[in-house]
Amino acid sequence: MCKLAFWKGDAGMHHVVYQPQERGERRLYFLDIRAGFFTLLADRFWFPKIFLGGLLLINPILLALAPKLSGGFEDHKSLLFALLAINVGSFWFALGFTYEVLRRARFGKPQLPEWSPAMLGQYLREGAVKFTIALTTLLLPLILWVALSYSVFIRLLGLPPNLLSLFVPLGSWLVVPFCAVACCRWLDGASVLSCALDYRENFRLFWKRRGDFLIASTFLAGLNAILMSLFYTIPFALFFGLCLVDTWFGPIYASTVDREVGSIASADSPNS
Numbered sequence: 001m002c003k004l005a006f007w008k009g010d011a012g013m014h015h016v017v018y019q020p021q022e023r024g025e026r027r028l029y030f031l032d033i034r035a036g037f038f039t040l041l042a043d044r045f046w047f048p049k050i051f052l053g054g055l056l057l058i059n060p061i062l063l064a065l066a067p068k069l070s071g072g073f074e075d076h077k078s079l080l081f082a083l084l085a086i087n088v089g090s091f092w093f094a095l096g097f098t099y100e101v102l103r104r105a106r107f108g109k110p111q112l113p114e115w116s117p118a119m120l121g122q123y124l125r126e127g128a129v130k131f132t133i134a135l136t137t138l139l140l141p142l143i144l145w146v147a148l149s150y151s152v153f154i155r156l157l158g159l160p161p162n163l164l165s166l167f168v169p170l171g172s173w174l175v176v177p178f179c180a181v182a183c184c185r186w187l188d189g190a191s192v193l194s195c196a197l198d199y200r201e202n203f204r205l206f207w208k209r210r211g212d213f214l215i216a217s218t219f220l221a222g223l224n225a226i227l228m229s230l231f232y233t234i235p236f237a238l239f240f241g242l243c244l245v246d247t248w249f250g251p252i253y254a255s256t257v258d259r260e261v262g263s264i265a266s267a268d269s270p271n272s
Contacts, residue, residue, distance in 0.1 A: 105250025
């Protein structure tokens with residue numbers, strides 16, 4: 001019952017899920033969180049999908065270490081540029097996969113998508129769309145926040161520079177759901193430029209359900225902090241966290257819009 005309520009296309013279903021439900025003598029809380037984990041873990045191939053996506057997502061970052069590990073940049077210049085092109089290209093596929101997770105959460109198709117060759121073109125295209133939106137709604141605001149924190153707390157108040165990382169989680173907490181709203185607007189038919197640059201509309205929709213958005217963002221930050229504490233689970237944590245929180249952001253966004261409009265075809269549908 002709770003699972004069905006979570007995925008029903010109604011704009012108001014998020015409120016049903018959010019309320020504690022009776023099951024016998026027990027009252028169940030945190031149903032959005034439970035439904036999100038259920039969606040991911042119910043797929044019997046969830047681990048290889050998340051593991052592959054995490055590697056694709058973080059490969060460009062890991063490649064930055066290659067010159068040092070391979071004995072110097074000059075000795076392997078051609079090889080490193082070729083690897084860089086391949087790995088940066090793979091980055092789009094992981095982002096496109098998370099976009100499909102967000103679409104399914106937004107429009108009520110709960111299972112994880114597939115990593116089949118037929119979908120890679122759409123993942124590549126939608127990964128580029130998501131990264132374009134993220135540049136202005138996530139990365140740029142976060143950079144500005146870190147710059148402001150540095151100016152005030154490091155330069156003005158004289159705190160040690162190594163404390164700057166303490167200010168990043170607060171900025172991420174605010175901009176991650178803000179970016180999710182912009183991504184959902186694209187699913188509803190808005191242009192890429194409008195989603196990326198129309199801060200006023202993005203903020204208006206974000207503010208209508210700010211409590212729910214920020215609760216989901218808080219859980220994401222905590223989950224990632226726990227999983228990343230082991231270091232080697234960083235790729236897994238990033239990708240799992242993105243997929244998990246998108247299963248909440250989609251229904252939360254649905255409750256903010258006046259009417260539901262059709263999405264473009266999902267990646268593994270016959271029409272894609």
